[in-house]
Amino acid sequence: MATANLSANSRAESGKGAARKLRQTGAVPGVIYGHGREPQSLAINTRDLEKLLSTVSAGSTVIELTVDGKTARTLIREVQRHPFKRHVVHIDFQELVAGERVAVNVPLRFIGTAEGVKTGGGILEEVVHLIHLKVDPSNIPEHIDIDVTPLTIGHSLHIRDLTLPEGVTVLDDANATIVVVSAPKTVVEETPAAAAEVTAEPELIRKPKAEGEEETK
Numbered sequence: 001m002a003t004a005n006l007s008a009n010s011r012a013e014s015g016k017g018a019a020r021k022l023r024q025t026g027a028v029p030g031v032i033y034g035h036g037r038e039p040q041s042l043a044i045n046t047r048d049l050e051k052l053l054s055t056v057s058a059g060s061t062v063i064e065l066t067v068d069g070k071t072a073r074t075l076i077r078e079v080q081r082h083p084f085k086r087h088v089v090h091i092d093f094q095e096l097v098a099g100e101r102v103a104v105n106v107p108l109r110f111i112g113t114a115e116g117v118k119t120g121g122g123i124l125e126e127v128v129h130l131i132h133l134k135v136d137p138s139n140i141p142e143h144i145d146i147d148v149t150p151l152t153i154g155h156s157l158h159i160r161d162l163t164l165p166e167g168v169t170v171l172d173d174a175n176a177t178i179v180v181v182s183a184p185k186t187v188v189e190e191t192p193a194a195a196a197e198v199t200a201e202p203e204l205i206r207k208p209k210a211e212g213e214e215e216t217k
Contacts, residue, residue, distance in 0.1 A: 072095045
């Protein structure tokens, strides 16, 4: 289980106007909510938050969030970014409760070189990069490793083929394809005859002259 630390301050004001003013001071508005607690508005230092998001997998990392001196174990549930500038404009945290399983998105990590790629020139196509799991917060895996070495051309792996830690439930379709090795793409070469047809000059068709009509220049 991956963990990280972050500090925040509670804030009383809410609404778009208050959030805009907060961002102007170098902070990001946020909220923490969870089982049995009222949603609490937060202010998080922008630099600290951006640094955190650049180093963790937001959907599966447990954040030890300290608010006004009190620490809670949380998961990041939503990160809202500006549509053009891409900086964070709001963030949601969910407080975790011991023994209460949560749904998380865990990244898949592909290991090895597929046999079909190594010996047959095939193409490894990674169809899925995240898997949706339900798990106890204390057992959230950082990633799920997938060994693609045995895959030959035309073979694939599905959600049902994964080996997962005990106590983990998959929420995705068991028949969904994760990765497949496709045959190499063939290049159709142009034959000399075909090339000649393309480059040959078109035949000039003249209108037949009427009887007695002289040819003009």
